[in-house]
Amino acid sequence: MVVGITQYTNKNEAFPLDKKTLNQVALRSFMVSASKNSETGEAYGWCHALAPALKKIHENEEDLALSMGHNLEYVETGSFFSTLAMGVVLSLEAQKCDLETIRSVRTTMNVLCNSLSHALFNLMILSTIAIACIPGANNGNVASVAVFALAAMILTVVLRFALIKVGYAQGTKIMEKLMKKKEDLAKASKIMGGFTVGGLIVLATKHVSASNTFVSAVQSSSLSSVASSVLNAVPACIGLVCTYVFYYLLTKKNYSITKCVGIVVLIGCIMIAISFVLGMTTSL
Amino acid sequence: MSVLPLIIVLLIVLDKYCFSHILQRPLVACTLLGASLGYLKEGMLLGGALEVYYIAYQSLSEYVPVESGFLFTSIISSFLVSGGVDASITNASAFLVGGIALEYVLNLFNTLFLPAVRKACEKHDDKKVGMMQFVLMLINVLVYLGVAYSVMNNASSINAMLSTFIHTYPFVMIGIMTIASLMPCIAFAILLRNMGGKDLTGAVLLGVAVGLILVSMTSTAVSGTIVACIAFALGWFNFRSSQKETIPVKKEESKPVNTIKGGAEKWW
Numbered sequence: 001m002v003v004g005i006t007q008y009t010n011k012n013e014a015f016p017l018d019k020k021t022l023n024q025v026a027l028r029s030f031m032v033s034a035s036k037n038s039e040t041g042e043a044y045g046w047c048h049a050l051a052p053a054l055k056k057i058h059e060n061e062e063d064l065a066l067s068m069g070h071n072l073e074y075v076e077t078g079s080f081f082s083t084l085a086m087g088v089v090l091s092l093e094a095q096k097c098d099l100e101t102i103r104s105v106r107t108t109m110n111v112l113c114n115s116l117s118h119a120l121f122n123l124m125i126l127s128t129i130a131i132a133c134i135p136g137a138n139n140g141n142v143a144s145v146a147v148f149a150l151a152a153m154i155l156t157v158v159l160r161f162a163l164i165k166v167g168y169a170q171g172t173k174i175m176e177k178l179m180k181k182k183e184d185l186a187k188a189s190k191i192m193g194g195f196t197v198g199g200l201i202v203l204a205t206k207h208v209s210a211s212n213t214f215v216s217a218v219q220s221s222s223l224s225s226v227a228s229s230v231l232n233a234v235p236a237c238i239g240l241v242c243t244y245v246f247y248y249l250l251t252k253k254n255y256s257i258t259k260c261v262g263i264v265v266l267i268g269c270i271m272i273a274i275s276f277v278l279g280m281t282t283s284l
Numbered sequence: 285m286s287v288l289p290l291i292i293v294l295l296i297v298l299d300k301y302c303f304s305h306i307l308q309r310p311l312v313a314c315t316l317l318g319a320s321l322g323y324l325k326e327g328m329l330l331g332g333a334l335e336v337y338y339i340a341y342q343s344l345s346e347y348v349p350v351e352s353g354f355l356f357t358s359i360i361s362s363f364l365v366s367g368g369v370d371a372s373i374t375n376a377s378a379f380l381v382g383g384i385a386l387e388y389v390l391n392l393f394n395t396l397f398l399p400a401v402r403k404a405c406e407k408h409d410d411k412k413v414g415m416m417q418f419v420l421m422l423i424n425v426l427v428y429l430g431v432a433y434s435v436m437n438n439a440s441s442i443n444a445m446l447s448t449f450i451h452t453y454p455f456v457m458i459g460i461m462t463i464a465s466l467m468p469c470i471a472f473a474i475l476l477r478n479m480g481g482k483d484l485t486g487a488v489l490l491g492v493a494v495g496l497i498l499v500s501m502t503s504t505a506v507s508g509t510i511v512a513c514i515a516f517a518l519g520w521f522n523f524r525s526s527q528k529e530t531i532p533v534k535k536e537e538s539k540p541v542n543t544i545k546g547g548a549e550k551w552w
Binding site: 030031033034035036037038039040041044045047048051052055061064065068069070071072073074079099100103104107108109111112114115116118119122123126127130131133134137138140142145148149152153156157178181184185187188189190191192193194195196197198199200201202203204205206232233235236238239240242243244246247249250251257258260261264265267268269271272275276 | 301302303304305306307309311312315324325328329331332335336339342388391392394395397398399401402405406407408410413414416417418420421424454455456458459460462463464465466467468469470471472473474475476477478479480481483484485486487488489490491492493494495496498499500503504505506507508509511512513514515516518519520522523526527
């Protein structure tokens, strides 16, 4: 079975998920980042968290396998808003949307939730609480540290259980309206997914270490600001080229994923050799 | 030798993997470890200092495992705190790089299990997926515990060894980071293939261009939020415009045209 090319055989809308199942998904979502991997991010945890709900949605065994398979693709949701994305994806699964639509919405929701989690909580709320608590900690006040830890823990638990219901309810509400125009929806979501993957390539490969070292080495020589900003695009270009090379190998040359992983490891070894010869240092 | 600090490390790492991710913040981790080692005040001072670094490094944290780096730094620095807070902070940057490298290595190790998890999914066996996830988590926790145990026993020699390794062999770190940064490209290629990537080149390139502009202007977290919002807007705009194209135009009832012989229309 090739995940992604096949579509669901049973296209009938599933029964709405009950509160108990949604809570079970929220509970499992705590372990989403337990086994993060380099290739698909938090996909193991994501797939495991959604499994109880997917089992209720897909009665057909092949559909269930397909659904679990495509939910094992790249996922990175962050710690605060992950259940919001899960709720939306489950609403799409229950409506038996096209796989391209689910995939695109899932990827975009993931970027949104991960970025919001960092921008809103890690950079703003938690950092503000931490800055308020640091003077207390410096004076030996244990209570300030306890307040900081408790506030964050309560926020995590409340958000996880509340957001899955919001995501599922709102997602279902919107999708019920949009499902009447299935073909247009699939086309629009494909464009949305493509755009998000483009953005993700830039964000995820921003720190390709070797190219960053090269960039900082070149920038240290006198360069105009325009040339410097053009050089900043080097890591993203490497990521884009690599993505399309792997896309070509996977689709045209029928390479397996393991072979592609081998190629990346080989590139890493070549980078070690080059940086050893040139005497590069890490930019971190 | 006290077991309490190891239990605290276990709690902190378990919280990182399956709860709130908050005990790993330097302020909390150093306070807890300092208290367990009998240096509460020093631990809190160290935690406060590292927390400020942590906040400063937050802009990197979305796609570089800075959090894990700081967890590693907090653990090692807390065990070294008996030698003074300043001495612990001095080598924090070396520990940070070491922690990030350790997280990358663990992530690469976890990738090895991907084919097995894919097979389990094909058999819709979520128990096996959960089991593998648990085993991987256990291995990762044991690695952190092992590091904590060895640092507890030989704090100063490990400190010296780590600093020497990072300064003498930086190219190893470059290789590990390159592999870890390029690995998601395979996942993106799979996503594109499954989305029907042929027609999506324009959208992908537009995404790259917008991403590049945003990243040069602001942090990755804010850029990611804006990219996702633009993606939703783009999808919605496309959906609405294709709706307009497909709305059936009401055909006006054709009025009888008065014609004269020869087919010409009466102009009056």
